[in-house]
Amino acid sequence: MSQTERVYLSSPHMSGHEQKYIQQAFEQNWIAPLGPNVNAFEDTLANYCGVKHAAVLSSGTAALHLALIMLDVKAGDEVLVSTFTFSATVNPIVYQSAKPVFIDSEPDTWNMDPQLLEQALKERVANNTLQKVKAIVVVHLYGMPAKMDQIMEVANRYGVPVIEDAAEALGSKYKGKPLGSFGKLSILSFNGNKIITTSGGGALLCNEEEYAIKARFLATQARDQAPHYQHSQIGYNYRMSNVLAGIGRGQMEVIDKRVEKRIENYNFYKSSFKSIEAIQFPDLPGTDYFSNRWLTTFLIDKDKTEVTYSQIQEALEKYNIESRPLWKPMHLQPIFNIYEAYMNGTSENLFASGICIPSGSNLADAQRTQVVEVIRQCF
Numbered sequence: 001m002s003q004t005e006r007v008y009l010s011s012p013h014m015s016g017h018e019q020k021y022i023q024q025a026f027e028q029n030w031i032a033p034l035g036p037n038v039n040a041f042e043d044t045l046a047n048y049c050g051v052k053h054a055a056v057l058s059s060g061t062a063a064l065h066l067a068l069i070m071l072d073v074k075a076g077d078e079v080l081v082s083t084f085t086f087s088a089t090v091n092p093i094v095y096q097s098a099k100p101v102f103i104d105s106e107p108d109t110w111n112m113d114p115q116l117l118e119q120a121l122k123e124r125v126a127n128n129t130l131q132k133v134k135a136i137v138v139v140h141l142y143g144m145p146a147k148m149d150q151i152m153e154v155a156n157r158y159g160v161p162v163i164e165d166a167a168e169a170l171g172s173k174y175k176g177k178p179l180g181s182f183g184k185l186s187i188l189s190f191n192g193n194k195i196i197t198t199s200g201g202g203a204l205l206c207n208e209e210e211y212a213i214k215a216r217f218l219a220t221q222a223r224d225q226a227p228h229y230q231h232s233q234i235g236y237n238y239r240m241s242n243v244l245a246g247i248g249r250g251q252m253e254v255i256d257k258r259v260e261k262r263i264e265n266y267n268f269y270k271s272s273f274k275s276i277e278a279i280q281f282p283d284l285p286g287t288d289y290f291s292n293r294w295l296t297t298f299l300i301d302k303d304k305t306e307v308t309y310s311q312i313q314e315a316l317e318k319y320n321i322e323s324r325p326l327w328k329p330m331h332l333q334p335i336f337n338i339y340e341a342y343m344n345g346t347s348e349n350l351f352a353s354g355i356c357i358p359s360g361s362n363l364a365d366a367q368r369t370q371v372v373e374v375i376r377q378c379f
Helices: 018-027 036-049 060-070 091-095 114-126 148-158 209-219 242-252 255-272 309-318 346-353 365-378
Strands: 053-057 078-082 099-103 133-139 162-165 185-189 202-206 296-300 354-357
Touching: 018 036, 018 242, 036 053, 036 185, 036 202, 036 242, 053 060, 053 209, 060 091, 060 133, 060 162, 060 185, 060 202, 060 209, 078 114, 091 099, 099 114, 114 133, 114 148, 133 148, 148 162, 202 209, 242 255, 255 296, 255 365, 296 346, 309 354, 309 365, 346 354
Parallel strands: 078 099, 078 133, 133 162, 162 185
Antiparallel strands: 053 202, 185 202, 296 354
């Protein structure tokens, strides 16, 4: 094997459909934010995700920030949040001067553990501080659905609204229902490495019209209806442009094909490594779960090999192949380790033994084969 052009973990994959919407925007001079592509993209997303409203924004982080504002998260409040995630899930909580409370994962889906969630809520009932908990942010990691029945049951019983961080999970389903349709509010990301992309961007999903109206208002600098520039509350420059929304419209025309290809990548890798006992792939916990397999990941059983994920990463990098460890849990991050955490060891074990390998929907067969060959050499 020789070094080739860079093989990325998950690179943007254009379909060609995007050009017609971008061209329309240029022909009609809809270059500024807002416009027909924005409206149409929002309608398409809402229909696809099984919700009534969508607001397309500059990023998934912006969407989560607005979701917290919708739920009146303020200084001193608490937000219970998955620890096994990317920092963008937690940063907006701190933007609001609230306190993240980290909840560890369960081993079946790698997502928020419903039992630990209930433990945290029970303690707040006992301490008479439940009123400080304004939201629960559940992450669907790598496209795998969390145990939403159990999580929603606990959340509803304690009266705490749920925000779904479905940034990695567009196209995934739980019990046949699209992720992003369970929470009071939900967010998506269209970053360049996601299953569809608008270059940069995100969306806020909800069923309550008042949330959608307020989100769009706040995302356009909170300008009041007045004959002059007037502002009665703080706003943000969070709206997606009409040009980028055109890219999103074209991407949504092929979303099912993109999901199909990601699943094919996962199945290819799992089949290719079935003879290596030390490599363990995360299976679906049951028929209720449908994952878009945004990134293919696997764990290395330390009892069956001395090979580490860092050795695999170094070997792949020699052939210009991108990979990365699983997320470092938020409770271990220097900026967040001061906050309370409910742990069972799952996320730390996953971080210590897992790796993500190239999974893009535009990954060529020869590239996948090379990834397999390099990893096999490690064992």
